[in-house]
Amino acid sequence: MTHFFALMLWCAAGLAFIADMPQLAVAIIVVVIVNGVFAHIQQERAQHAAAKLRGLLPADVVVRRDGKVRKVHASELVVGDVVLLAAGDRVPADMVLLTASACAVDESMLTGESEPVPKAPGGQAWGGTFLVNGYGEATVSATGAGTRLAGIAALTSGAVAPPTPLSMELRRIVRVTAGMALGIAAVFFLASLLVGFQWRDSFLFSIGVAVALVPEGLLPTVTLSLAMGAQRMASRKGLVRNLEAVETLGSTTFICTDKTGTLTQNRMNAVEVFTPEGSIQVTGEGYAPEAQIEGRGVEKAAQAALAARTASQGRAELHDGQWRAQGDPMEAAMDVLARRLTGTVSAPVPSRRLPFDPVRRRESAIVGPDLYCKGAPKPSFRCADPCRDRSRNRWR
Incomplete structure (x- = not known):
């Protein structure tokens, strides 16, 4: 007008x-x-x-108040609340990590870098970011307009846009x-x-x-x-x-970008599995469980995929008719691979998890008497005496 x-x-x-x-x-x-x-x-x-799109964001968080764990709305958080975070959770406010077990945070919405950032106890987790690996507890240091994300929003809203060519x-x-x-x-x-x-x-x-x-x-x-x-x-x-x-x-002549998830889809797929019996090729789109399987050693490959999924926390979930990664995209790809090879939807529930760390170079999960591992064949150090059977000179 x-x-x-x-x-x-x-x-x-x-x-x-x-x-x-x-x-x-x-x-x-x-x-x-x-x-x-x-x-x-x-x-x-x-x-x-x-x-x-904003309504797709999670609104509830798990907190510990008065020694009890409860779920509250993110808008009810106050400075000093202790929040329990797990892989796939959105960080609801600026907070300081009290405990961190192999925590890695996706800060791409703040920095533009798609690589997860490792976090240690005492480190800062910013509101609006995602925990893609591990779990931990953190105390809230700032909420609402006091968060770093809100400060960026204030800067962008205060900027005066230049007139368009039209x-x-x-x-x-x-x-x-x-x-x-x-x-x-x-x-x-x-x-x-x-x-x-x-x-x-x-x-x-x-x-x-x-x-x-x-x-x-x-x-x-x-x-x-x-x-x-x-x-x-x-x-x-x-x-x-x-x-x-x-x-x-x-009127744009060039768009320059090098960010994963901006130029690409930030989506992964397992396309080939190697086993002692041979290799198989997996052809499928996205995170849907349907795929075409070719090659030898499907049974062994299915066992390997099941072990990788059990040792992973990321999952592929169906939202509004579309399969999306929940957590780390690579772990979601492991979950999809297991679904495609075994036809099972649910994974065994571990009694204990050993998150990935740079020393062991692997992630593990214990289910009953079985230990499922995912990662490097050998760790980056020689194990201490309790971890090694000297009489047989091999890893337990």
Whole structure:
């Protein structure tokens, strides 16, 4: 309603009323209002889509209060609360880790780096990040507007966006059109006085000429074109919240990026498994459990995949009809591989976990009398006496 071009149309409508042309004035007003309502609806649809994306975020967290473990809404957290974190959890506020067992945090939403950052006791975990591995406890140090993520949001909201190429071009067209309309109206006003018209009739005549030269249809034409571009972007999974951003993206010549998950999908798949009986090839899309299996040694490969899944914490879960990684993408790929080879959905529940660490170079899980391991064949150190059977000179 207050676009630079719309302001010119409002002025034209006012001049049309002065020139005793109410039908034309009403038509111009209707064009401006319809155009504004259409643009508002289009952008509201994008806002609702963004709100749905925000609604996918977990709202509940597990805390320890008064010695009891309970689940509360993230908005109820206060400074000093002790939060229990596990792989796949979103960090609900800025906090300091009290205990950390092989914790790794995905801080890509803050730094742009997709590689998980290892965390130790005393380290800082920022609100909005994800714990992709391990588990631990942390005490809340800042909530809400005091978090680092909120500080970044304040910086971005306070920045003044430069005018888009489309808005600059439209302003130039409006200035040129308005100048031409006023100039030609002035010429007709003087000409009508010279031929004997009364000044009032000459003035109304010149106003009619000026209003007639204003292109009322240009504004809705531009809006409809941008709306069509936004719809095409939406069909390609691109969410445009501001209509003028469609033309700005069209003016982009280079997009430079090197971030996993930005240029790529940050999604992994196990495509080949080697066993003493041979190798098998696995062909499947995404994290769906369906795949085509070829090769020898499927039974041994299934046992290896089951062991890897049991020793992993990441899983592939079905959300709104789509399979997504919950936790580390590599561990989710191990879970999917086990599903594809064994046909089982659930994994054994370990009685104890030994998280991955850089010394052992492996992650383990104990299920009954069995120990499932995932990682390097040998650790990066020679084991102490309790871990080694000297009589047989081999690893237990």
